[in-house]
Amino acid sequence: MNDQAERLRSLVAKSRQEETPVRSTRVITITSGKGGVGKSNFTLNYALGLAKQGKQVVILDADVGFGNIDVLMGVTPKKTLADLIRKEATLQDILETGPCDIKFIAGGSGFQDLLDIQQEEFDYLLEQLGELQGFADYVLIDTGAGLNAQTLQLILSSDDVYVVLTPEPTAITDAYALIKMVVNREPATRIQLVVNRAQSMPEGKETAEKIRLVAQRFLNVGISTLCVLLDDPNVSKSVKRQVPFLLAYPNGLASMCITNVVQAQIKGEVAGDVSTRGMKQFLHRMVRLFQ
Secondary structure, eight states: OHHHHHHHHHHHHHHHHHHSOOOOOEEEEEEESSSSSOHHHHHHHHHHHHHHTTOOEEEEEEOTTTOOHHHHHTOOOSOBHHHHHTTSSOHHHHOEEOGGGOEEEEOTTHHHHGGGOOHHHHHHHHHHHGGGBTTBSEEEEEEEESOOHHHHHHHHHSSEEEEEEOSSHHHHHHHHHHHHHHHHHOTTOOEEEEEEEESSHHHHHHHHHHHHHHIIIIIOOOOEEEEEEEOOHHHHHHHHHTSOHHHHOTTSHHHHHHHHHHHHHHHHHHTTOOOOOOHHHHHHHHHHHHO
8 A cells, every 4th residue: 555655646746747847948149240239238138137037047158259248247257168168167167147146158269169179078068058958048149240150150050049230331231241141051040130229219120120121122031120229328337337237227228128128028938939949959050060
C-alpha cells in the first residue's frame, strides 16, 4: 500500500511538472546602419522597460572594441565572453547585474574568437550559454553600427531584428542599405524599425514609412515599425549621469515611449502573436554561420 501511494505521489508530481510552462527565451539583435543614432541607449532602456514588467533580460554587448552598455549604466565588467570561450569562466562568472536586476555580458574579443573555436570550446560554449534558455525571457544583442560579417551572423541567427535610425537622411539611407543586405541573404528575417529622436510622432512615422515603402517596392518584403521615440533632452542628461533615462526621468517623453511599446509588445506575446526559436537554436545557427 505504501509503495502504491508513493508511486501515485510520484505520478502526480511528474504531471504537475509537465503542466508547468517552460519559459521561452526570445533572442533579439538590435543594430543600426550608422553610429550615433542611440542604439545602445535604446537597448539598455528597452531592457529596463521589459524588466519593469517582470521579465528577466540579458544584454549581450556584441560591439567588439566599442561596447558602451557598461558605461551607460556605470558597471565595469570583470569577465567577458572571450573568457567563456577560452573555458576560463562560467556563465555565472561573466553575468554582470545592472539596474532592475537586468543581466549583462561584455563581448570583448569573444566574437572574433569564434572564428577559431575548437570543438571542445564549442561544446563548452553551448553548454554554458545554453543555460540562458529558460533563465531569460529576452536576450538582447547590441551590435556595432553598420553591417560586418559578425553582425550579419548575429542578425541571421536571431528571432527578431530591430534597426535603430533617426529621421536624418544619412541615417535613413544607411538603415535601408543594411536592411537590403540582410534581406538579400535571408528574405524571411523578421525586421522592425525603431525611429529615435523624432521631433514629433508624425515625423517618426513618416521616416519609417519611407523605408517600408522602398523595402516593399524593391525588396518585396514587409518592414514594420516597433516604435517611435520622441526627442527628449533628458536622454543626454541621463547619459552624463550614467543613469538610464527610464530610471532617471520615468515621466520623460522617451521613457513614456519605451513604456508604451513594451506594454504593447508583452500584450501581443501573451496573445500568441510572436514565435521564438530560443537560445539554443540561436547558438547552433550562429556558430555554424561563423565557421
